[in-house]
Amino acid sequence: MIGLPHYLLLGSIVFCIGVFGVLTRRNAVAVLMSVELMLNAVNINFIAANKYIAPDTAVGQLFSVFVIVVAAAEIAVGLALVISVYRQRRTVDLHDFNLLKW
Amino acid sequence: MMFNLAAFSLYDLAFIIIAGITVTAALGVVLFKNIIYSALSLILAFLGAAAIYFQLNSSFLGVIQILVYAGAISVLIIFAIMLVMNRPAGESNLSSPRTREVFTGATITAMLFTALIAVIGFTQWPIGAKPGPDNSLGLLADLLLGDYVIAFEAAAILLLVAVVGAIILAKGGENK
Numbered sequence: 001m002i003g004l005p006h007y008l009l010l011g012s013i014v015f016c017i018g019v020f021g022v023l024t025r026r027n028a029v030a031v032l033m034s035v036e037l038m039l040n041a042v043n044i045n046f047i048a049a050n051k052y053i054a055p056d057t058a059v060g061q062l063f064s065v066f067v068i069v070v071a072a073a074e075i076a077v078g079l080a081l082v083i084s085v086y087r088q089r090r091t092v093d094l095h096d097f098n099l100l101k102w
Numbered sequence: 103m104m105f106n107l108a109a110f111s112l113y114d115l116a117f118i119i120i121a122g123i124t125v126t127a128a129l130g131v132v133l134f135k136n137i138i139y140s141a142l143s144l145i146l147a148f149l150g151a152a153a154i155y156f157q158l159n160s161s162f163l164g165v166i167q168i169l170v171y172a173g174a175i176s177v178l179i180i181f182a183i184m185l186v187m188n189r190p191a192g193e194s195n196l197s198s199p200r201t202r203e204v205f206t207g208a209t210i211t212a213m214l215f216t217a218l219i220a221v222i223g224f225t226q227w228p229i230g231a232k233p234g235p236d237n238s239l240g241l242l243a244d245l246l247l248g249d250y251v252i253a254f255e256a257a258a259i260l261l262l263v264a265v266v267g268a269i270i271l272a273k274g275g276e277n278k
Binding site: 009058 | 110111113114117118121124125128129131132137140141144147148151154155158159160162163166167170171174175178179182183185186188194195196197198199203204206207208210211214215218219222223227228229230232233234238241242244245246250253257260261263264265267268269271272274
């Protein structure tokens with residue numbers, strides 16, 4: 001009974017939760033965590049499409065591997081940036097990151 | 103959506119339970135006021151996604167998900183939280199104080215969700231005819247070290263550059 005649309009629905013729900021987090025959180029680390037949620041939702045969609053649309057190949061899983069690689073690089077550099085900014089400004093509140101505003 | 107109790111199997115029940123846990127944990131990430139709770143909730147969401155991968159016959163990616171996300175990335179996130187914590191934990195993950203911003207965010211999210219639901223509902227998804235092997239790891243390995251080997255090596259270089267960049271950024275410049 002459970003088919004591809006259900007998995008895609010789960011992926012969309014998690015993705016939208018991630019979007020909401022990115023748009024409304026104040027803490028920069030929380031925003032990065034929401035981005036990770038969005039990447040996970042994309043992976044769920046890739047793997048479900050792989051299983052139901054092309055089960056005799058593994059292209060969807062391959063793309064998920066690359067998404068995981070990029071996500072790992074993104075979170076490492078992102079958290080390093082947050083720590084670097086924290087050292088300069090003593091805050092991780094996104095509303096205080098306004099050096100480029102005038 | 104038809105709800106046919108006779109066709110309801112253990113597989114479906116497992117999906118519903120796992121999906122419920124994953125969505126609840128994802129909501130927890132966004133809604134907890136304490137960012138430590140958010141991080142722990144994020145680990146649960148990662149594990150839920152790993153269970154979904156196992157259910158979809160992608161046991162290799164499930165293991166990778168547990169190792170990389172639930173293991174490494176969550177530890178990295180918790181370390182970063184500890185390093186940048188400068189206010190009481192109970193108010194470390196507040197929502198934006200401007201209601202207009204929250205309202206805009208909720209509206210954009212609702213619009214995006216409606217669009218996604220419409221696309222999922224109205225598309226005729228093709229169903230693959232040829233069944234795959236029980237364990238798709240061999241297929242994945244053939245692709246990764248065959249047709250996509252350039253992308254594989256590029257990913258390796260990307261990870262190396264990211265690690266070096268992260269160290270340089272987090273270490274900071276010399277104090278003059």
